[in-house]
């Protein structure tokens with residue numbers, strides 16, 4: 001997993017919530033253009049790892065490198081400016097603004113100047129949103145809000161997209177739709193970091209996987225190999 005140069009290289013992350021030592025020396029690398037699945041049972045530290053590397057939660061120890069540059073301790077806005085589109089668990093949209101306003105306000109060129117993801121292209125990926133441009137964010141269904149949240153991240157022309165529980169609580173057809181879109185995003189060459197309860201879908205949509213257990217990495221390797229490793233899946237994911 002270390003043979004390719006890492007776009008994102010997170011090492012030795014230790015994070016506490018009060019006295020609780022949640023992350024205990026976590027390493028994770030995502031090579032450019034690759035998709036990485038972050039797996040582990042509930043409460044094992046997946047969201048905390050994302051929040052730590054994005055700068056929402058301070059790390060007690062550890063480093064974050066981006067394209068070889070040390071960005072440890074950078075705040076979330078600066079991390080976003082590096083080209084990291086973060087779609088948080090529970091959706092990040094402005095409920096009082098329309099679909100159209102939500103998309104337009106997050107538009108910007110990627111770090112390489114690319115504007116590959118335009119308003120029209122994002123809407124063609126999400127036909128449902130195209131039909132609801134004037135609806136307020138709060139009027140959307142949960143699935144539509146999730147699509148809007150992903151659309152907003154795409155409008156920033158990111159180099160890496162982080163999707164935390166993007167399908168949580170959604171109806172099966174919408175879940176399918178979200179996975180279809182994740183597949184398309186991946187095909188465009190954007191790196192992805194995906195957390196989702198459906199480990200099969202995660203492994204099918206990623207190149208690499210990292211499994212967390214109680215704040216430590218217990219397994220890291222190719223997703224296709226892990227999908228066949230029933231012992232490991234049973235041991236670490238209880239499936």
Ligand SMILES: Nc1ncnc2c1ncn2[C@@H]1O[C@H](COP(=O)(O)OP(=O)(O)OP(=O)(O)O)[C@@H](O)[C@H]1O
Pocket residue numbers: 017020022040041042043044045046047048049
């Ligand atoms: N703000 C917080 N304050 C205190 N403890 C927290 C906080 N957020 C999470 N925790 C605890 O930290 C641990 C890791 O939580 P985290 O949300 O990172 O896990 P997770 O692997 O993402 O699981 P889940 O799928 O349940 O979100 C859990 O024991 C959780 O209860």
